[in-house]
Amino acid sequence: MDITPIYSRNNWNNLSENTAKEILLHLVETQLPGFTIKSFEQFNKFNQSTFTAVLDHNGSEFVFVPGDTIVLGLDKWAMADENKQKMAGLLEQSTSETDTFIRERLSPVRTVTVSPMIVERNIRATGYFAVAMDDERLVTDSYFEKALQELRNTPKEKYIYTVNDSFRLEKNGSNIKAFLYEPSSYDELTTEIATTGFRFPTEDEWEYLCGGGSRTLYPWGDNIDYSKKYHHFAADKDSDEPYFLDTPNHFGIIIANNPYHYEVMMDSEWFLKAGDGGCNICGGGGLDIGYLPASTYYRDINIFDEEMNFKDEITGDYTFVRRIKRLAPDGSIY
Incomplete structure (x- = not known):
């Protein structure tokens, strides 16, 4: 065939x-x-x-x-004055300085060939493994009973309670599952996934999966659409309205929908994409600066901060993975 x-x-x-x-x-x-x-x-x-x-x-x-030969990276865009002025005000810069700020955080323009892939539709949490609800390591944690009670009392059908570097409880209807946390380094995580026959995307592959080669800051254009509902900025939106980016994209995957969520890359200098762990939002960046790290070609320079030690402990509440398999020219998987 x-x-x-x-x-x-x-x-x-x-x-x-x-x-x-x-x-x-x-x-x-x-x-x-x-x-x-x-x-x-x-x-x-x-x-x-x-x-x-x-x-x-x-x-x-x-x-x-499907694969393709495509242009990735970005060095120019057409941001509306309203968006640019909001960003400049938040950064306390001129609009030209804001352009420089953005350009310094975008991957360079290049032409790449991306192999066809089998791609996981949703990201997966890292560092957590399932345990029984009566696991001794869980029930002896001083926060366990409080977390369990909160899940039982919440009217929400789905709810997650996480205690950093300790455990996570996930509610889905009347079902509650428990997970304990175990840290892994970047090398440990990527080696482990390779042994299962999968891998994580490269930066090139991730940008292709996110934007499909679109020549704009975001997959939809160069501006934040203030009429839409975004994670962390939905207080004045109809509760039944879906989040803007939580529906499948043109490839059928959900990607770059929450700037608190990093995704781990393989075989790439820029080993984290899709967000900044929420740093810009927590720093008062609002929607415009807050969602810039979730744009297609954004590179978070802070991942190389020695104090953050990302590669020593890559797992955690803000770091996620997406498994892929590539199809080689002979049809084999690698």
Whole structure:
């Protein structure tokens, strides 16, 4: 079977749905043991579109993402005066200084070839492992009973109570699950994922997954849309309205939807993307500065701060991972 269309998004998008389905079925049957196809779907968002398969692997959802040769990075954009002036006011800078501030935090423009991938749709927490609710290490923690009582009393169907560097309780309806925390270094985490047959994205792959090659600060354009509902900035929004970025993007994944959430990269100098751990928000940056770290090409310079020791303990409440598998030109997985 000719699978070459999977290496060009334009060629992939020009296929009929039946041909695309045949290729996806072939890939799963021949190259992806342990994966099953749940559905075929067309994802549309921010003027981009992809027909793909949603896959299941041990209860986790993945999607197929076609490869491409594409321009990434950014050195110019067209921000509206309203947005630029708000950012300049928050930074206490001129608008030209604000342009410099942003440009210094964007990855350089470059042309790259990205392999087709099988990509996990949602990020996964790091450092936490499931334990029984009566685990001695859990019940002897002085905060455990308080956390458990709060979960039982909350009217919310889904709720997470986290005690830093200790434990986490997650409620889903009447079901409560417990997790203990165990730290890992960057090397330990990336080595462990490699032994399972998966990997994490490179910076190039992540930027492609986030923006699809869009030539703007954000996947949707160069400006914050103040009419939308964002995490941490939803106090005046309808509680039933979905968060702006919590729906699947053009590849069918949820990505860069919360600047408190870093994602771990592999084989890249910039080993964290997708946010800044909430530093700009906590520092009073508001929506405009607060969500800049979640933009497609943003690089957080603070990840190299020796005092933060990110690589010594990469896991924790603000660090997440997304598993992928690449498809090589011969159709094999690597």
